[in-house]
Amino acid sequence: MKRAIYPGSFDPVTNGHLDVVERARKLFDEVIVAVAHNDEKQPLFPLKERLDLLQQTVGKIDNVRVAQFDGLLVEFALQQKANAVIRGLRAVSDFEFEFQMALMNRKLEGNVETIFLMPKEEYTYLSSRLVKEIARLGGDVSNFVPSLVASFRSWRRRAFAAWDRCNTGSTSEFRKARFGQMVRSNNRSS
Template sequence: MRRAVCSGSFDPVTLGHVDIFERASRMFDELIICVFRNEAKRGFFPVEQRVELIREAVKHLPNVQVTSFSSLITDFMIQHDAKVIVRGVRSVKDLEYEENEAYMIRHLQSDIDTVFLLTRPDLSYVSSSGVREVFHFGGSVHGLVPECVEQAMMNWQTDGEERK
């Protein structure tokens, strides 16, 4: 079985992420999306909510599962018998960063390979940080995130909470 992992913070998950998930799900028998739990940083959405939002966004992909983790990605991959990590790349800047990450993963676990998927040109400007900024200043995130995420952001806005 060809199993791959796609990891990240996905805070929030964007249509660019979903496109990468869809394409990777066609390339592998099973795709595990794992949301990284960074204990040192407070996210826009809690990790558990990000997992649920991604599950909703990829429910049409039968060979995809979504979970979270807080250890080294190599440890997660060993536990799940996965040998490929999938990374979406929007630009040369992303590629430089991801290349270094791939080398570190290879150093830690020599039998894990990284596959880079180029973001569709029409989504290359979409990033989680950009979505958060647009939302923070009252702009529309429609067409940038899945409908479930847009709704969750609108619900968050009406809750009156303040996040940093």
């Protein structure tokens, strides 16, 4: 069985990510969308939400599975009996970093190949970072993310507004403000 890992933070998952998943699933018997858990990063979407959103957007596709991983990607690939890692390349600027990572992964484990896939042209400019910035500034992200992710937009905008009010950039204050906004929003909808 040809199995591939498509790793990323997916914070949030974008239409570009979905395009790469669609391309990869045509090449492999199974594609595992692997959500990276990194304690050093402070994602906008908590790990559980990212897993849930991916499960609801790609997890129902026949040969696609969603999983979480910690640690070295090549070790996770071996645990999953995957022989390839899928990486999306949007532009030449992505290549230098991805090439370096592919060579390091090959050095760590020669039996896991890296496959580079380019998204459709309409997604070559798209990144999670840009989507978050657009949302933070109150823009419409519905053309860039799955509808399920776009539906989170309104409280995400409030979360960023709360972060701006903190005016410190402090992660702990941002998390408290964001959590308070989510709780208030959930209480109103109950």
